[in-house]
Amino acid sequence: MQKTKNPLETPLTKTFGLQYPIISFGHCRDVIVEITNAGGMGVFGCAGLTPDEIDTELKWIEDRVGGKPFGADVIVSGSMPQTGTVEDFMAQIPEGHWAWIEKVRKEFNIPNTRLPDGTVIGGRVREERAGTQENARKQLEVLLEHRVPLFACAQGNPAFILPEMHAHGVKVLGLIGLVRQAVREHQAGVDFIVAHGQDGGGHCGPIGSFTLTPQVAKACAGTPVLLGGGVGCGRQVAAALMLGAAGVWTGTAWLTSKEHDIEPWYQEKILAARSEDTARTNWGDGAYRRHVGSRLDERFLQPDAPPILPRPMQGMLTRELTLQIHDNKVENVYYPMGSGQTVGLLTEVKPARQILEEWVNECLEAFEQYGLLT
Amino acid sequence: MTSPEPKYERKYGMDESLKGQYAECDGGASLPVVLPNGKWGLMPGRQTFKGILTGMYFDEGNPPWRWYEMLILQDRPSDYPDETVWCEPGFLFLLGDEEADAGAWKKLMP
Numbered sequence: 395m396q397k398t399k400n401p402l403e404t405p406l407t408k409t410f411g412l413q414y415p416i417i418s419f420g421h422c423r424d425v426i427v428e429i430t431n432a433g434g435m436g437v438f439g440c441a442g443l444t445p446d447e448i449d450t451e452l453k454w455i456e457d458r459v460g461g462k463p464f465g466a467d468v469i470v471s472g473s474m475p476q477t478g479t480v481e482d483f484m485a486q487i488p489e490g491h492w493a494w495i496e497k498v499r500k501e502f503n504i505p506n507t508r509l510p511d512g513t514v515i516g517g518r519v520r521e522e523r524a525g526t527q528e529n530a531r532k533q534l535e536v537l538l539e540h541r542v543p544l545f546a547c548a549q550g551n552p553a554f555i556l557p558e559m560h561a562h563g564v565k566v567l568g569l570i571g572l573v574r575q576a577v578r579e580h581q582a583g584v585d586f587i588v589a590h591g592q593d594g595g596g597h598c599g600p601i602g603s604f605t606l607t608p609q610v611a612k613a614c615a616g617t618p619v620l621l622g623g624g625v626g627c628g629r630q631v632a633a634a635l636m637l638g639a640a641g642v643w644t645g646t647a648w649l650t651s652k653e654h655d656i657e658p659w660y661q662e663k664i665l666a667a668r669s670e671d672t673a674r675t676n677w678g679d680g681a682y683r684r685h686v687g688s689r690l691d692e693r694f695l696q697p698d699a700p701p702i703l704p705r706p707m708q709g710m711l712t713r714e715l716t717l718q719i720h721d722n723k724v725e726n727v728y729y730p731m732g733s734g735q736t737v738g739l740l741t742e743v744k745p746a747r748q749i750l751e752e753w754v755n756e757c758l759e760a761f762e763q764y765g766l767l768t
Numbered sequence: 769m770t771s772p773e774p775k776y777e778r779k780y781g782m783d784e785s786l787k788g789q790y791a792e793c794d795g796g797a798s799l800p801v802v803l804p805n806g807k808w809g810l811m812p813g814r815q816t817f818k819g820i821l822t823g824m825y826f827d828e829g830n831p832p833w834r835w836y837e838m839l840i841l842q843d844r845p846s847d848y849p850d851e852t853v854w855c856e857p858g859f860l861f862l863l864g865d866e867e868a869d870a871g872a873w874k875k876l877m878p
Binding site: 471472473476527531549550551552553554555557558572574575578579582 | 795796831833834855857858859861
């Protein structure tokens with residue numbers, strides 16, 4: 395059996411000059427900076443931000459990472475409408491859907507109040523936004539202006555923008571949920587593919603990462619593949635590498651990091667949750683995503699629940715209710731933050747850098763245990 | 769409600785080699801359509817669509833983002849109101865004739 399000098403040296407680390415083949419995805423810029431400076435790579439989730447907000451956030455990160463490579467994640471899904479305004483989409487939500495939402499609000503004793511749109515929260519103005527292809531293009535233009543080292547395409551195939559990204563020196567990573575999608579992105583020429591398993595948090599596909607990753611690695615030979623979904627310890631990093639991955643794409647674990655700006659009561663919920671406590675549902679915005687399960691998830695499965703609307707209408711329908719829950723800190727009804735089945739491995743708050751170092755050490759110990767280190 | 773017009777230049781074309789091909793796409797998007805209630809609407813969907821390609825496509829913006837038109841004959845979301853859907857070629861997959869419903873769709877093509 396061939397032994398390896400440094401199993402953590404992969405096409406991912408070589409391309410970007412990283413110490414560790416670990417990507418931390420999330421919406422908290424502090425964690426992105428911490429991981430990037432600690433030898434991994436942070437990828438900042440921008441999908442819900444305006445182009446101006448993305449510009450501000452990217453500048454903030456750039457000022458703190460000293461030229462180290464980091465990434466930005468945008469959705470360019472083909473399931474978004476080309477164009478349209480908030481008013482256009484709101485007009486397409488049936489009255490019966492609104493009536494059911496109101497019924498549920500009363501059932502759970504959720505106050506009919508919330509902080510209004512226009513309120514500045516965390517430095518950003520709260521407002522209703524319609525996810526359209528038109529908006530995605532404007533977001534991508536900001537990434538190009540910044541020449542972000544890595545563009546992560548969260549949904550959809552980034553083929554149309556690949557030549558321009560590459561011309562600006564931007565590497566492109568595509569997240570997929572099916573092997574055939576991976577093959578298509580491989581053929582298009584993306585630089586990295588994340589085999590995103592259904593055990594992952596947030597939007598995810600229907601196949602487990604342990605099953606999906608080796609299939610994608612085999613089908614897309616020549617394009618480095620990362621395992622995404624379910625990673626919460628160093629042994630899983632080692633396992634991902636053994637499955638043929640060039641690294642891991644992670645998210646949930648960082649919600650339990652000390653630096654994260656997550657609501658404390660939700661962080662506590664993640665720490666207390668077991669893997670079987672998460673649920674993969676599509677009532678939030680129309681696309682399947684995993685989070686800590688709740689009574690509201692069960693309610694949406696009852697026979698009287700209305701059909702799930704196409705995007706972006708479904709997200710607009712549920713937004714009012716979820717904001718009322720959030721702003722009034724209504725507990726035990728709904729936990730919005732995307733969280734994967736790896737919650738079962740997470741039991742305490744730690745600094746992000748410590749989490750990363752523990753994973754690296756445990757990964758190397760696993761290799762050493764089987765005599766694979768020279 | 770007025771018809772929402774795209775702000776990027778859109779160029780239409782026809783790819784004869786794809787015309788009549790049976791296909792499936794993961795997600796699709798509709799151009800502005802007139803809904804059954806007479807209003808303009810946009811009905812995108814995350815779901816899978818199956819049908820045949822008409823060969824019609826458009827390129828939008830620069831760099832061009834291409835979309836192919838599919839006539840939906842088999843699978844669509846239950847509340848999808850249109851007979852066609854525009855599919856991003858990135859996740860558009862051509863299928864063999866044997867996967868079509870007894871080839872009945874062929875009769876519908878000119």
